[in-house]
Amino acid sequence: MPVTSPDIRVHDAHLRNLRHVSVDMPHGKLVAVTGVSGSGKSSLAFGTIHGEAQRRYLESVAPFARRLIAGAVDPRVGRIDGLPPTVALEQSRGGGGARSTVGTFSTVSNSVRLLFSRAGTYPEELRGRVGRLDSDHFSPNTAAGMCPTCQGTGTVHAPTEESMVPDPSLSIDEGAVAAWPGAWLGKNFHDILVTLGYRTDVPWSTLPREERDWILFTTDRPVVTVHPVRGAEQIQRTYEGTWRSVSTYLRETLASTSSESTRRRVLSFMEESVCPSCAGRRLTPDALSVTWRGMSIDELNGRPLAEVAELMGVAGGTAEAAEPSETSEAERLLLEQVVPTVKAAVELGVGHLSLDRPASTLSAGELQRLRLASQLHSGLFGVVYVLDEPSAGLHPSERVAVRDLMDRFLAAGNSVVLVEHDMSLVAGADWVVDVGPGAGENGGEILWSGPVDGLSGQDTPTGRALAAPPPVLKGGAVAVRPAASSLPVRTTERTLDVDTHLGLGQFTAVTGVSGSGKSTLVSTALPEILAEEGVRTVRITQQPIGRTTRSCLATYTGLFDAVRKLFAGTPEARRRGWSVSRFSYNVAAGRCPTCNGEGAIEVELVFLPGSYTTCPDCHGARYNDETLEVTWHGLTVAGVLDLTVTDALEVFAGEPSVLAALQALDAVGLSYLRLGQGAPELSGGEAQRIKLATELQRSRRARRGSRRGAETVYLLDEPTTGLHPSDVGLLVTELNRLVDAGDAVVVVEHDVRVVAQADRVIDLGPGAGADGGRVIADGTPAAVAESGTATGTALVTAVARGRESTETTT
Template sequence: MINYEENIEVKGARVHNLKNIDVTIPREKLVVITGLSGSGKSSLAFDTIYAEGQRRYIETFSAYARQFLGGLERPDVDKIDGLSPVIAIEQKTTSKSPRSTVGTITEVYDFLRLLFARAADAYSYVTGEKMVSYSDEQIKELIKTDYADKRINVLAPIIKSRKGHYRELFEQIGKQGFVKVRVDGEIKDIVKGMKVDRYKTHDIEIVIDRLKVTDSEDADKRLTESINTAMYSGNDVLMVLEEGKTDPRYFSRDLMCPTSGVSYPTPEPNTFSFNSPKGMCPNCSGLGHVYEVNENKIFPNKKISIKAGGIAPLGEYKKSWAFKQIETIAQRYNFELTDTIAKIPEEAMDILLNGGKESFELDSKTLGVKRTYTIDYEGISNFIKHQFNESGSTSIRRWAKEYMDKIVCPVCSGSRLRTESLNFRISDRNIAELAQMDIAELAEFFDGLNQKLDGNQQIIAEEIIKEIRTRIRFLLDVGLDYLSLNRGSKSLSGGEAQRIRLATQIGSQLVGVLYILDEPSIGLHQRDNNRLIRSLEALRDIGNSVIVVEHDRDMIERADHVIDIGPKAGRHGGEIISEGSPQDLKDHHTLTADYITGDKEIPVPKKRRKGNGKNIVLSGCTGNNLKNVTVQFPLGKMIGVTGVSGSGKSTLINETLYPIMNAHYFNGVKKPMPYKKITGLQHIDKVIDINQSPIGRTPRSNPATYTGVFSEIRSLFTKTLEAAIRGYKPGRFSFNVKGGRCETCQGGGLKVIEMNFLPDVYVECETCNGKRFNRETLEIRYKGKSIADVLEMTVDEAVDFFENIPKIYRKLKTIKDVGLGYISLGQQSTTLSGGEAQRIKLATELSKRDTGNTFYILDEPTTGLHFEDIRVLMEVLERLVDKGNTVLIIEHNMDVIKMMDHIIDIGYEGGRGGGMVVAKGTPEELIKDQKSYTAEFLRLEIGQQKEKAKMVLARDK
């Protein structure tokens, strides 16, 4: 009998390709689910166990809340017993909001805001002096001490450096019973009709009282009343001016600069939030960047005329109000619309860009008399800005963006905060400077910080600092020491985002929870793997169950329990082929076990390619943490770019090299990170970046539409006899066009239920049952299959089905060759992992005719791949290089790195400790380097294979 306190029992799971499986998962253990890509790992972990946990959670909601979730179905499983509350930590769950950062996700920034609100010292942004604040009683004692037996004026400041005549203000002050004011340093009586020059800036203070400071009881009482009245009128600020002196002294209940009188409101956590009006920079609204119109994008070619389309946003000349205004400007500044842009006078260019109003007289050619003309032009630059900022239309904003550059906000220099917030400091650092530090540097800052604070601050800050240090430690433990708190969540890789959520969950200290993780080791160097595994073990040790879908050898060997699903992928998978301890897995001799024990392996190539002798040389790269790096990329080889996480690999390749090449070959507009020069681009004819971004953002996108094979399939269906009789065109077989699709779901196959408090829920369309097409369309058959049946086929099945149609067969065969034979043609792109999306892109490129002179860039193509899948993928990439192309791979996986012809290792550390080329050369040359972390693990990998080869040779003899 099963003990549900010790196990989770899954009975009869049939989700996707799972074949009615039963599985027992021990609780409070580290459990790894492994197997080939597409074998059913995610179907068991996420679509069965997590989906059932989520459904049970929703059942606890009120009937009112549940009515919006009527379509959330139970996963196809007989029963699941022993299930705890479930938290899924997936790769796609971080916010893409530009306001979301590492600091906000992990809550470290929230604690920093609290720390600065309670324990920071404020400094004046005018003089740099430390700000002071007083209670009314303190102000009175200071005045009595510093002005004893002296005559003083108590003033209430009401106007500070502002223009105006202030007639009404003086009248109002007089009605309140005050008789004198100090205007621009001079004390005057208030008289009827009193005003000042409206075009000059003025400082105005009410003279609340004029008194002599003595120890008498009456003088004391009078001073107290004067302070209260001045504070009320001066908005918590007063000034004391000694008679005969010209410089007053400021006192405030708020923080105030004693010299300049600049005051700050009492700090609160929102004062340091770039998402609150109290803290955000007013110029960029807390985003750290602004969009600025680029004149060169408005006038891209100054050798052509306005009439020929020289003003890009307006296009070629046509009869419109805008061109009528431009003709008037041309008359005023004496140029023709047929003149080249370069010949237009500077003043006219200024009006064309920035607008202006002007009336002028010119002789009328037809009337023979002078005629008045008026220019009233908004300016192209202002019009673009207005459309970008005010338009509610996404397409119009996108149009405006084409003529703008994203630049660092000139007011806050990218810090996102207003000036006042940046002038609060702890240990001589403001909050933005702390947010810019990498996590490792931040940890150093907080070590011993409490001792640097004064007594009162120490007591206030002690608990807050403890919370910050705990959360920083968790981030260090999962290998994210190179990130900074102000790093945007949009720029995080799937693995980084997942490890941040993992660190946050460890920090929450929940107990009795079932955590399910999807390949947390993605993007992590072998060096940091141990720290990640220790973090998962820590989560387990405090009383949680941890299920990890993973291919990593170290993770599998350190697990308490391993479930291997297979034997193959897709419809040939979905069975439990091994469950038990890591040793039990090895004894079962599954495909996974054979790679772990070394019975199967990806062999080290016997010789390395020499290349074609040509190079691309990129010099002087200084983006992010790169330290003036110069790199040589030998062409005609397979190049590996390696190094610990955060060392600068992506900055060098994705942010510097690729944008340069994309701009050179395809006029790409993304601005590369700073570099000095690049040579050798003439040696190749195109660059292709195969990254892990989704192939589509909605369920309408799928592998068939992305690769273009669906267009060919639709054309094939129109050639059937029945379709020809009915006059059906290719659009009839598209689920994106009215006519052939199901109109209930508009061809989506699913209906979206939008949730305000949970992610959107997709439910199957009740009219077409998810088939996407209407009955008439589904009646058309090719070889007995409808268009919906074809979309449900796996790639493996479709390859056989369409083997006699060369155009379709070639594209499908390339998808199969990259190891994706198990996915269905119509699988929604939103359900594909990053690795699968990347391989579909690779297949799309492979199906095109290559030139033998192409530069391919792949960023961690092994994401989500089993050892066997990596072998298949590498065979495909090897074929590409054998044809003369260059393949550059950013990678951590040793099975891939050992196959490179040339390795560029970046390091030594991540973040500020990285950004240098540590070593370069063939794997055999690299392993001689004693300082490279990659070399250390590569040495082990190649060494083990050599030892094994010797043993096999000895055994055969």
């Protein structure tokens, strides 16, 4: 009989920056994979372990079906022994499309729609006319279910004179009809009006009412011969032009465009109102007439998950007690599917959310817990759950629920591989695999694999973090920076009810449990308030910097524009008549024709997932041979992209236009990255810091004073997400430099070590959703630690835990 390995044994892993490493991990245990951002943690856990499990699964799938399965990665590993099936829960900053909701994101909506379809109470008239509705009829995202008037959005958009002509004091020549498109089409509409004899040189408000209504709303489409007025050097040519009113142009463009930017522009010239057909309920009258336990589906979807769990629990008991029937059996089976996920979501602290809540309005912590809830009662046995920072976006008080969740996975006979930066979760692991010592080319080695106690105090970034001394709370032994001036902050945005002030020239941390309104305050309300006060604001969000290899470190930061100018300014480039565009790998003249400037080509495997290999002609350089004949200081443009930030600092020491971006990258700990490193190769922590470095250098270049006394206010939403404690230290040092220079920094933050260093803490709560949004503590970190709030308790706990760790190490 074959002997099953008691461990997961990885042999010769060499994906990305992994250095042909081998490592063992025990089955049935919580294994934490640690290391600085970019060290190779995710490459080991997700790319190698989960990637190999995917590859093996694909081998069991019929070849013709493999092409339907996307996302597989070549794990680049010699072999893995003892590997069970894996389930991966990776980080995601988005909550799906524009119509994605809590219900669709958690997949609960599928079962709820089936519940109404199979177990709902139908009006006699509907039952006699159509019988039973399919589940699609209960979705506003399908043709069968959506209200035909508003296409399932609940709102309608209609152009009005005020929306199309926002400034009636202007003439048409001066741009009164703001809704007209630019370029030729807008000029065409203008010229047709002139040909038809309308005055375009007088204020819009002076035109007769019937003329204004005809221009804006007529359904007539006269065809006229237009004699356009062109410049002296332009071709003078008449043409047949067809008139469309402004409202007709807007409606037709909205219905036909596939461009999101065009759609947004068109909608900006239309007024939004509640759909008159469905009254904002998004569904057809037939779907809304079906009830379950006395509620229509939109009423149930509007209830908080905590209420839904209670209602479904009671309903489930009733169904079991009732006389067996097809309907009651369908209800029982469906409730068995949906109730566990809903209850798990409540247990994980997101019971305040409703199923119809747009996913785009959720915090990172809420999204993370919805993902976890969908897996909690999956009933799987003997699998490896590979989790990507499940603590991300969660308040320290909420991370207890995450640990309980992992314990449930383990108790059900599974294993957990956890990629994590939160040292409190790492300290509770059974086994730790520490990857490093650095990032990028300086990482990829296994520094430690064993019990967590053996790592604490070791001379590695994670070992030092585990044994770090307790944080020092500002406002106690360490003085805070006084505010240069104060700005009133009053808002009732979404669930907020805040009346406070912002100290300019200070480092402010906004805290509270996930869903308490932190992101709404910092990312939505504050930018509007600061703009009204004339204060320069820089927002640094969690959006990715790009999804293709054409977006790289050099292009995103803007330093490549300056580099290409240097190459275009060389004597050889001038002799050949080349401009800066010649040195772009996105332009046909300069790029390699084989790979079109990507440096790699896709290998089509028909029934297998595609793979990429280095371009055989340019060997990854991206450019054609002729372009690479021009050099600057002995380097080709491809050679520059191959430099690390550290190397580039020396090469461009005398070029201020390039040096500023390099210094900003170095300051936030990204000196190991190569300038041409593509966006898909970057970890979440690296992408976050690239955005920060880019904004820092841009802001310094554009810095100008404001009447409030702070040059710039930086707004950051959880900037430490994806960062190792050692990387967090670099980040906070840079943020403090900004404040010391007179700027203000406001961060949404859960990391208590960052909160401890703030000059001021604004703590929101006490709960989430409708139970949050209020300031429950406000003051220095030392003062908030005495407030008794969840954040205050977390600060006290961090100080106590840090002392225990130091004493144990000693």
